[in-house]
Amino acid sequence: xxxxxxxxxxxxxxxGQEVILRCVPISNHLYFYWYRQILGQKVEFLVSFYNNEISxxxxxxxxxxxxxxxxxxxxxxxxRSTKLEDSAMYFCASSTDHNSPLHFGNGTRLTVT
Amino acid sequence: AxxxxxxxxxxxxxxxxxxxxxxxxxxxxxxxxFWYVQYPNQGLQLLLKYLSGSTLVKGINGFEAEFNKSQTxxxxxxxSVHISDTAEYFCAVSENSGYAxxxxxxxxxxxxx
Numbered sequence: 001x002x003x004x005x006x007x008x009x010x011x012x013x014x015x016g017q018e019v020i021l022r023c024v025p026i027s028n029h030l031y032f033y034w035y036r037q038i039l040g041q042k043v044e045f046l047v048s049f050y051n052n053e054i055s056x057x058x059x060x061x062x063x064x065x066x067x068x069x070x071x072x073x074x075x076x077x078x079x080r081s082t083k084l085e086d087s088a089m090y091f092c093a094s095s096t097d098h099n100s101p102l103h104f105g106n107g108t109r110l111t112v113t
Numbered sequence: 114a115x116x117x118x119x120x121x122x123x124x125x126x127x128x129x130x131x132x133x134x135x136x137x138x139x140x141x142x143x144x145x146x147f148w149y150v151q152y153p154n155q156g157l158q159l160l161l162k163y164l165s166g167s168t169l170v171k172g173i174n175g176f177e178a179e180f181n182k183s184q185t186x187x188x189x190x191x192x193s194v195h196i197s198d199t200a201e202y203f204c205a206v207s208e209n210s211g212y213a214x215x216x217x218x219x220x221x222x223x224x225x226x
Contacts, residue, residue: 004156035214043157043203043216056213091156099164101147102214104157 002026004105006092012111013082021077021108023092032075033093033102034067036060043091049075050098082112115140115206119217126224128196134189134220136178136204144206146187147214148178151201160202163187174198199224 005024013019025032034046047057049067066078089109093102120135148160161172168180178189201221205214
């Protein structure tokens with residue numbers, strides 16, 4: 001069965017650095033999402049992306065964050081000037097359309113030191 | 114605004130016993146409801162979903178859930194659990210059936226022999 005693939009599985013970065021989290025959604029999916037889960041807390045919606053633009057974003061998704069689909073297969077989340085509180089598990093997801101359930105990747109654990 | 118409450122953070126249960134994981138939600142509009150499961154070191158996997166129609170929804174791995182509009186609940190049940198059901202279970206709600214899922218904090222199900 002097709003899967004959403006996320007790399008790396010674990011990323012360690014120093015405070016203030018920029019990180020790019022990468023995702024390869026399922027090939028025929030058109031809607032892409034990022035969620036995050038801070039340790040011990042619930043999974044939180046960050047952003048959804050369709051037709052090369054952001055369709056919805058949460059309050060968490062401020063100017064520090066950006067998303068991009070640089071080619072036909074990758075979907076990236078960039079976090080600029082990382083802070084300690086950005087440490088979390090970041091999940092990418094995709095769906096065929098906005099009426100279909102999301103398929104999630106295994107996540108990237110980001111640790112900011 | 115929507116919110117999701119999972120009343121139990123941990124549920125220990127013996128193998129072959131029945132289990133119910135509770136989920137309550139609040140919303141001012143019609144919602145779509147989901148249960149996701151997260152096995153250790155894996156991403157979120159859809160267990161079942163309620164979009165419309167029959168209030169009793171059957172999902173994978175023998176799980177089912179019942180949508181109760183009057184009680185604003187969507188409890189997850191399984192009549193006989195296996196060791197392999199040990200995982201984190203997340204209830205989620207959306208005002209449409211796709212993106213911007215609002216997750217509960219999760220319930221950790223621990224099945225022991």
